[in-house]
Amino acid sequence: MKTLNNFTKGIIKENPVLVLILGTCPTLATSTSVINALGMGAAATIVLLFSNILISALRKVIPDKVRIPCYIVLIAGLVTAVQMLVKAYLPDLDKALGIYLPLIVVNCIILGRAEMFANKNKVFDSAVDALGMGVGFTFALCLMATIREVFGSGTFCGIEIPVLIDNHVSILTMAPGGFFVFGLLIAAMNKFAKHKPKKTEFGCAGCPQAEICGKAGCGDVKEAAEND
């Protein structure tokens, strides 16, 4: 039961993108088409799964003081491996994702899960948590990409949709459309979500940099997500 809960919480209740507001950069940038969103989601999920497993396995070895640099090195190594695999087997995806593939290193979902979950829990639980969060990330990306691709280019996964193909709103696939659709989705989430995450558990507060961030006058993102 607990295992199931660890998995499902990442999909809706604690969705990393729509509820925790983490990983906004890749979400906005790669959600122009469903194929790209799936590729980005899969790549990030693989990195997240292995980083959670490794960090959880090493949680007693890594000294507390230097844990963040250790996590970054581990994550960077994993991202490099994924990058090489994508380059070798999916060159088209590599071209489409471009710079956003190496930038998975600085995706706050991965560092955030390492800090919030993997360094306190057993290997198996961390793996399940990573899968849940990864699926939640992919789900949110695909949701955004579907809206942007169907209305922005009039296609779905490259298949043309009659009527819409002649009446597409191409601004949705460009930068302003990304911000706009993301804003609407979060507003919809605020409207319909029954569960409200507690302040201390999620979002910025659980982030490894929350303390510094708070001093810098940040933390508005967290408040923004919760003050309704």
Added chain:
Amino acid sequence: MTKLIIILLSAVFINNYVLSKFLGICPFLGVSKKLDSATGMSLAVIFVMLIATAVTWPIQTFLLTPNDMGYLQTIVFILVIAALVQLVEIVLKKYMPALHKSLGVYLPLITTNCAVLGVTILNIDEGYSFVESMVNSLGSGLGFFLAMVMFSGVRSTIEGSDIPESFKGLPVTLIAASITSLSFMGFGGVIENLFA
């Protein structure tokens, strides 16, 4: 010279990192609420972008590429940036306490700012020379500064307005970012034609 100006201006206006490439969205949404913190954060970003480029470009050109180790780019760059930020913080604390006081709190945040890692990797991908890379980094930093400062103005206006309940907070901020980004699209093609 013309090429350098084109690189600088297009990095500031057309390929604005925040508004058209979606890099550095977290600080953009998080720190842009007040003008003084927006300015401090952006100055720290410009500073780190410049030194990060000054260090990573020679590493890539003289160390990684000749030894056929280009695949190590991601891991080397992020480590260099992280170490550099730490070093800068220590140096500033010792020799320039005033500057450290105003920029210090923002520095550790920048390690995981994707705009900094992004600019160093993009400089290599675009095949820029050292000078061009530095100019591009300066332009990207200035673009970030411009977006942050403009947007903090937009946000202070939003604060006082009557917004539907479910749009309060982040959603309306994103819609405002969308409109700001739309206005930046107007710069497309202008810079190239200026010098054509």
